[in-house]
Amino acid sequence: MHEARWDDSTGAAPPVAIRVFHNPRHTAHVDRMVRSIRASLDYYTREFGRYPYSHLTFVERPPAGIGMHAEPGLVSHGEGFPLWNPEQGGLDLPFAIVAHEMGHEWGVAYASVEGAPVMSESIAWYYGMKAVEHTLGLEQLRRLMRFFRDPYPYEPIRRGEPLLRGLDPYMSYRKGPFALYTLSEYVGEEQVNGALRRLREKHAAADAPLATTLDLYAELKAVTPDSLQYLLHDLFEVNTFWALETLRASAQQADSGTWQVALHVRAKKTVADSAGVVSPVPMDELVEVIVFAAPGEGERIGRRLYQQKHRVKSGDQSITVTVNEKPFRAGLDPFHLLDLDADDNTTEVATGP
Numbered sequence: 001m002h003e004a005r006w007d008d009s010t011g012a013a014p015p016v017a018i019r020v021f022h023n024p025r026h027t028a029h030v031d032r033m034v035r036s037i038r039a040s041l042d043y044y045t046r047e048f049g050r051y052p053y054s055h056l057t058f059v060e061r062p063p064a065g066i067g068m069h070a071e072p073g074l075v076s077h078g079e080g081f082p083l084w085n086p087e088q089g090g091l092d093l094p095f096a097i098v099a100h101e102m103g104h105e106w107g108v109a110y111a112s113v114e115g116a117p118v119m120s121e122s123i124a125w126y127y128g129m130k131a132v133e134h135t136l137g138l139e140q141l142r143r144l145m146r147f148f149r150d151p152y153p154y155e156p157i158r159r160g161e162p163l164l165r166g167l168d169p170y171m172s173y174r175k176g177p178f179a180l181y182t183l184s185e186y187v188g189e190e191q192v193n194g195a196l197r198r199l200r201e202k203h204a205a206a207d208a209p210l211a212t213t214l215d216l217y218a219e220l221k222a223v224t225p226d227s228l229q230y231l232l233h234d235l236f237e238v239n240t241f242w243a244l245e246t247l248r249a250s251a252q253q254a255d256s257g258t259w260q261v262a263l264h265v266r267a268k269k270t271v272a273d274s275a276g277v278v279s280p281v282p283m284d285e286l287v288e289v290i291v292f293a294a295p296g297e298g299e300r301i302g303r304r305l306y307q308q309k310h311r312v313k314s315g316d317q318s319i320t321v322t323v324n325e326k327p328f329r330a331g332l333d334p335f336h337l338l339d340l341d342a343d344d345n346t347t348e349v350a351t352g353p
Contacts, residue, residue: 002030006041006056013050016041022060026082029094033058036095039135040102044127047193048106048200056105068097070104091143096132103127108211109203114165115213122163122176123196123216129181130189139300142335145181148174149340156341160274163236164213175340179235182337186231186286186309187224195219230285234269241278242338243268244287246331247316250350253326261291261349263319265332267312280314287312287332289319291349294328302328326351 004018018037020030037056045051053073065078075098086092103124110119133141157170163179166172184192199219203211217236224232234240245266251259269283286309293302305323312319312332331346333339 002027002034004034004038006038008045009042010046013045014054016051016053017055018058019055020058022058022082023079026060026079028085029082032092032094033098036098036131036135037102039095040099040127040131043131043134044102044106047130048127048197051105068101070101072105075101091147092132092136092140093144093147095136095140096128096144099131100124100128102131106200108200108216109208111210111212113212114167115163116167117169117172118163118166118176118213119211119216121172122166122180125173125177126180126184126196129177130184130193142301145178145336148178149336158239158241158272158278159276160239160272162239164217166213178337178340183220183224183232183235185288185337186228191223192220195223228286239272241270241272241341242283242333243270243342244312244332244339245342245344246347248350249327249330249347251323251327253351254322257324259323259325259327259351261306261321261323261327261330263289263321263330263332264316265312265319266316267314267332269314283314284311286310288334288337289321289330289332290334290346291321291323291327291330292334292346293325301334306330 002020002022006016006018018034020033022030041051055073057074059074059076060079060082061076062079064080066080066084068075068077068081081094084094086094106127107124108119110116129141129144132144155170157168161171163171163176166176180192199211199216202208220232247264247266249261249263251261253259267283267287268280270278270280272278289308289310290304291306293305295302305325305327306321310319327349329346330349334346336345339345
C-alpha cells in the first residue's frame with residue numbers, strides 16, 4: 001500500500017488521506033496516479049465544493065483490464081491499468097482517466113431516466129478535461145480532445161436523440177463532454193462551473209429530488225446570455241452537426257510589417273431528426289478563427305497569432321484578419337469545439353509572391 005495526503009492550499013478544506021492498494025510488483029503508476037488525484041482535489045474543491053470525506057482509496061483488483069470504477073470514497077481498477085505507461089511527449093491518458101473517475105466524487109444524484117448517462121459520464125469527463133487543462137496544459141488537453149474524436153470505440157451516432165435524452169456511450173462519453181467544454185469556451189468557464197456547482201448544491205440534500213438533464217439545462221440556460229442561447233439549444237436540445245472547412249489560406253506582408261491573412265472557408269450545419277434523417281439548417285453564428293505561427297521544436301502546433309470568434313454563415317465565404325508575425329497555419333474552429341468529425345478545419349497559409 002502507498003499512502004499520501006492532500007492538503008488544501010487555501011486551508012479552507014480539511015486534509016484528505018490517500019491510500020493506493022496495489023500489486024507489490026506494480027509501482028510505476030503510483031506517483032502518476034497520486035499526482036492526478038491531488039490535481040483533481042485542488043481543482044474540484046475550488047470549483048465545485050469540498051470533497052465530502054477525510055479519506056480516498058484506490059484499489060487494484062483482478063482481472064487484467066484497464067477500466068476504472070468509482071464509488072463514494074473508493075475507486076477500483078484492473079491489473080492492466082498500472083502497466084499503462086504514456087509515451088514521452090504523448091497523451092497522458094491515465095492522468096485524464098483518474099481525473100475523470102475523481103470527477104464522479106463530485107457527481108450529482110440523478111434519476112434513472114433518459115439522459116442519465118449524460119448526468120454521470122459527461123459531467124465527470126468535463127471535470128476531467130478541465131483538470132487536464134489546468135494541470136498539464138492546453139497541449140495535453142488538445143491531445144485528449146483529439147483522442148475523443150477518434151471514432152473507436154464510440155462511432156458518431158447520427159440520429160435524432162439529443163443530449164437531453166442521451167442514453168448511448170457516444171452521447172455520454174464523447175458529445176456530452178465536448179458540449180459542456182464548448183459552452184465553457186463561449187460563455188465562460190466560471191459561468192459553466194458555477195451552474196454545475198449550483199446543480200450539485202440543489203440536489204445534495206437527502207430529501208432533494210433526483211436531478212435530470214432538464215435540471216442541468218436550466219442551470220446552464222441561466223448563465224448563458226441571450227446572444228448565445230442558440231448555441232445552448234443546438235448543443236443540448238437537438239442533434240446538431242457542424243461541417244467547417246478551410247478551403248485555402250493566403251497571406252501578404254504589408255509595408256508596416258504586419259500580415260494580411262485571407263481565409264476562404266465553407267460552413268454547413270445540419271440536424272438529424274428522430275428517424276435519422278439529416279437536414280440542412282441555416283447557419284449564422286459565431287465560430288472561432290485562429291491563425292498559428294510555425295511550430296517550434298517539439299511542438300505540434302505553433303503559437304496563436306490571432307484568435308477571435310467571427311460570424312460565419314452557411315456556404316462559401318472569405319474572412320480577412322491581420323497578424324504581427326508570419327503565419328503558418330489558419331482556419332475555422334481548429335480545436336473542434338463545434339465540428340467533431342473532419343480534420344479539414346485548418347490549412348497551411350500560402351505566403352509566396
